Amino acid sequence: xxxxxxxxxxxxxxxxxxxxxxxxxxxxxxxxxxxxxxxxxxxxxxxxxxxxxxxxxxxxxxxxxxxxxxxxx
Numbered sequence: 041x042x043x044x045x046x047x048x049x050x051x052x053x054x055x056x057x058x059x060x061x062x063x064x065x066x067x068x069x070x071x072x073x074x075x076x077x078x079x080x081x082x083x084x085x086x087x088x089x090x091x092x093x094x095x096x097x098x099x100x101x102x103x104x105x106x107x108x109x110x111x112x113x
Contacts, residue, residue, distance in 0.1 A: 042082055049088045061090030068096050077104045084111040 045052070045060050052060075068076065080097040083089040084107035098108045 042079060045090070046082050046086065049086050052088060054088075057088050057090050061092045064090060064093045065096060068093070073101075073104065076100060080104050081107045084108045 041060070041063070045057075045064075049057070064079070071079075076097065079093070080100070083094060083097070094108055098105050098112070
């Protein structure tokens with residue numbers, strides 16, 4: 041799912057990004073640390089990253105939050 045989002049982010053509408061955001065946000069509590077870290081690394085540089093997901097990742101442990109926080113500057 042992340043591949044689909046990252047590969048097509050610039051062409052997705054705000055509504056489509058919001059759908060991804062809802063799904064990923066619901067999955068975050070059940071995915072492992074490494075998967076959350078990879079997700080943070082891949083979403084951090086996106087201009088159209090799903091905001092709820094990015095916000096959740098930014099509040100995760102520092103190893104996961106770091107890429108999101110660095111790209112938010």
